[in-house]
Amino acid sequence: GAGVSQSPSNKVTEKGKDVELRCDPISGHTALYWYRQRLGQGLEFLIYFQGNSAPDKSGLPSDRFSAERTGESVSTLTIQRTQQEDSAVYLCASSLGGTDSSEQYFGPGTRLTVT
Amino acid sequence: AQSVAQPEDQVNVAEGNPLTVKCTYSVSGNPYLFWYVQYPNRGLQFLLKYITGDNLVKGSYGFEAEFNKSQTSFHLKKPSALVSDSALYFCAVRDITGRRALTFGSGTRLQVQP
Numbered sequence: 001g002a003g004v005s006q007s008p009s010n011k012v013t014e015k016g017k018d019v020e021l022r023c024d025p026i027s028g029h030t031a032l033y034w035y036r037q038r039l040g041q042g043l044e045f046l047i048y049f050q051g052n053s054a055p056d057k058s059g060l061p062s063d064r065f066s067a068e069r070t071g072e073s074v075s076t077l078t079i080q081r082t083q084q085e086d087s088a089v090y091l092c093a094s095s096l097g098g099t100d101s102s103e104q105y106f107g108p109g110t111r112l113t114v115t
Numbered sequence: 116a117q118s119v120a121q122p123e124d125q126v127n128v129a130e131g132n133p134l135t136v137k138c139t140y141s142v143s144g145n146p147y148l149f150w151y152v153q154y155p156n157r158g159l160q161f162l163l164k165y166i167t168g169d170n171l172v173k174g175s176y177g178f179e180a181e182f183n184k185s186q187t188s189f190h191l192k193k194p195s196a197l198v199s200d201s202a203l204y205f206c207a208v209r210d211i212t213g214r215r216a217l218t219f220g221s222g223t224r225l226q227v228q229p
């Protein structure tokens with residue numbers, strides 16, 4: 001079946017511009033996660049959605065970052081007034097969510113370059 | 116707080132030899148542990164997980180991992196390496212009573228030489 005999809009695959013933007021990244025989770029997955037992977041580093045948690053519960057925003061690095069999710073479908077991650085340190089690969093993952101132990105399935109990521 | 120350490124940036128092994136990629140973790144409660152693999156220009160793929168039960172967990176592509184609670188380790192192993200196993204491997208943990216998001220290690224690059 002279809003996996004997690006993300007768009008765009010690559011995004012180059014000028015410093016100070018806003019960007020919006022999109023994630024389509026696997027159908028039926030109630031949990032959705034956003035992570036950031038800087039070059040040569042591990043994944044850094046950003047935000048987590050579970051069904052209609054309030055999202056866990058504890059990983060967002062600043063108030064320039066925000067995310068939304070409509071129901072159990074698409075999510076968008078918005079970065080306002082982008083900075084060069086925002087350059088990274090942004091990864092989205094989804095999981096069944098109903099059990100604590102369910103593994104996460106990752107999308108291919110969006111590579112963001114801020115010039 | 117939870118954390119993961121992967122002490123080796125790179126592991127080199129000859130094809131056909133056994134391989135081990137090390138991972139240690141720290142959580143305040145009991146852990147759920149995961150291994151993911153990242154091939155070039157591809158997303159992370161789930162390999163295996165430890166939830167409870169047997170300490171030796173078997174996963175995809177012939178990989179296995181051993182949970183050692185006393186040493187807080189979850190090393191990834193394979194009896195006979197293949198050149199196609201060359202990739203970036205990430206260990207991840209979450210506390211079963213904590214937030215759902217995973218904490219990842221910094222990754223270990225596995226290079227299998229023919």
